[in-house]
Amino acid sequence: MKRLLVLIIAIFAVFAQSYAQDVEVTAQFFNKTMYYPESSKENPVYVHITVANRGTETLRFKLADDRMFSIDFKVFDAKNKELPATEDLIRKRTMQQTVYFREIALESGEEYSFTENLKDYVQITQPSIYYMEVIFYPELYKSKFSNSLVSNRMSLEIRPTPSAA
Numbered sequence: 001m002k003r004l005l006v007l008i009i010a011i012f013a014v015f016a017q018s019y020a021q022d023v024e025v026t027a028q029f030f031n032k033t034m035y036y037p038e039s040s041k042e043n044p045v046y047v048h049i050t051v052a053n054r055g056t057e058t059l060r061f062k063l064a065d066d067r068m069f070s071i072d073f074k075v076f077d078a079k080n081k082e083l084p085a086t087e088d089l090i091r092k093r094t095m096q097q098t099v100y101f102r103e104i105a106l107e108s109g110e111e112y113s114f115t116e117n118l119k120d121y122v123q124i125t126q127p128s129i130y131y132m133e134v135i136f137y138p139e140l141y142k143s144k145f146s147n148s149l150v151s152n153r154m155s156l157e158i159r160p161t162p163s164a165a
Contacts, residue, residue, distance in 0.1 A: 022055025025151040027134045030115050036161045037124050045118040045156065047073075049134055053106040061138035064101040067114070068092050072135040072148075073121040075156070083122045083130070093141065101140060118156075127160040 030046040049071065053059040064070045068089055075083040104112055118124075118132065134151035 022053060022057065023059060023061075023138070023149055024050075024052040024054050025134060025136045025149045026050045026052070027132075027151040027154060029154070029156075035156065035158050037127055037158050038161065039119070043119075045124075046115050047118050047132075047134065048113060048115050049136070049151070050111050050113040051106070051136060052111040053108055056108050058108075059106045061104055062101045062140050063104050063112075064099050064140055066092065066099065067116055068121070069099050069101070069141045070137055071116065071121075072137070072141065073118055073132055074135060075118070075122045075124070075130050075132040077128055077130055083124065086119075086121060086123055089121050099140060124158055127158045130156045130158065132156050 026049070028048050030048040035045050036043045051061070062070070069092075077083065106112060122132075124130070131153055132155075133153045136149045136151065137146050138149065139147055
């Protein structure tokens with residue numbers, strides 16, 4: 001019985017590794033400009049996210065209409081302390097609601113891209129240099145332990161708000 005259990009776990013681990021190797025999630029700034037610790041509407045930080053199929057098989061994943069159920073941002077300061085999530089993100093993820101999504105299929109070599117505002121996900125209140133990465137949930141966000149893929153790490157400089165001279 002133990003052998004069967006170990007065999008099943010090993011098979012799942014192999015499939016999870018092959019899935020992660022065939023998918024590449026990359027992030028880059030979209031229209032990079034000067035960023036300040038203001039609200040998301042006054043000074044947005046747009047991030048261009050790309051999901052690419054680098055394997056030979058067709059890649060299928062779910063993408064929610066409300067992207068807060070498909071991606072997350074992890075932002076760390078210089079002391080490696082993670083910034084807190086916005087109240088809107090916490091509220092949406094903890095409410096019981098229907099999540100509408102579409103299933104996307106990418107053939108070998110194809111990519112799917114979209115743009116999201118980082119400040120809709122993370123509270124940035126202080127000027128500093130931050131490090132951020134995108135967490136992509138191919139089967140939608142269900143908990144912190146959901147299957148996920150991590151993008152490249154980028155640095156983000158938030159400058160002090162300019163004051164009147």
